[in-house]
Amino acid sequence: EVQLVESGGGLVQPGGSLRLSCAASGFTFSIYWMTWVRQAPGKGLEWVANIKQDGGEKNYVDSVKGRFTISRDNAKNSLYLQMNSLRAEDTAVYFCARDAGPSGYDLLDYWGQGTLVTVSS
Amino acid sequence: AIQMTQSPSSLSASVGDRVTITCRASQGIRNDVGWYQQKPGKAPKLLIYAASTLQSGVPSRFSGTGSGTDFTLTISSLQPEDFATYYCLQDYNSPRTFGQGTKVEIK
Numbered sequence: 168e169v170q171l172v173e174s175g176g177g178l179v180q181p182g183g184s185l186r187l188s189c190a191a192s193g194f195t196f197s198i199y200w201m202t203w204v205r206q207a208p209g210k211g212l213e214w215v216a217n218i219k220q221d222g223g224e225k226n227y228v229d230s231v232k233g234r235f236t237i238s239r240d241n242a243k244n245s246l247y248l249q250m251n252s253l254r255a256e257d258t259a260v261y262f263c264a265r266d267a268g269p270s271g272y273d274l275l276d277y278w279g280q281g282t283l284v285t286v287s288s
Numbered sequence: 289a290i291q292m293t294q295s296p297s298s299l300s301a302s303v304g305d306r307v308t309i310t311c312r313a314s315q316g317i318r319n320d321v322g323w324y325q326q327k328p329g330k331a332p333k334l335l336i337y338a339a340s341t342l343q344s345g346v347p348s349r350f351s352g353t354g355s356g357t358d359f360t361l362t363i364s365s366l367q368p369e370d371f372a373t374y375y376c377l378q379d380y381n382s383p384r385t386f387g388q389g390t391k392v393e394i395k
Contacts, residue, residue, distance in 0.1 A: 202384075211386060212332065214383060217384075226382035227383065273337075274337040274338075275322070276334045
């Protein structure tokens with residue numbers, strides 16, 4: 168069974184940092200792109216970043232470029248999101264999702280339950 | 289970034305109704321669109337990818353059409369469990385972008 172479990176969320180002050188983790192199991196992690204998506208309270212979904220299988224390609228939404236870094240450790244079946252210089256508008260539930268794989272299609276077919284990040288003083 | 293304009297933002301419908309939700313892309317994106325369903329407090333669920341391919345396990349009352357800039361999600365006969373918020377997502381290029389969402393409510 169495919170499982171994605173996020174952790175690392177919490178309350179942080181503006182300007183602070185937080186590192187989110189996503190532990191993957193039930194599939195061959197190293198052959199899939201992986202993605203982070205966030206959802207501010209009461210708002211819609213926002214795509215944040217994704218990373219290629221070997222970590223050699225990373226993409227970000229403009230609003231987090233230079234502040235967030237996506238990474239992965241295929242030996243640990245884990246995805247990460249390092250978030251620096253956090254702002255109030257980064258407050259959201261952060262989901263990790265499995266992305267493109269051997270099928271060749273870009274699709275987010277499995278999602279974690281999400282972890283809440285609150286940026287507030 | 290490509291903009292995905294989704295409409296309507298909300299709709300009221302009854303069980304058994306046919307429901308149509310549309311997304312318009314700000315440029316041509318071939319058929320690189322997925323549709324997702326989200327219920328309150330839950331993670332989104334993939335319904336359709338590549339504009340019209342039904343994800344495994346998704347009921348056949350869901351269907352998707354479109355290519356280029358205009359895309360449609362149709363629920364042929366709304367069921368009680370279908371009341372949720374629906375999002376389109378373009379995966380033509382990065383950054384990927386979601387539509388604003390359509391909340392389907394009980395009439």
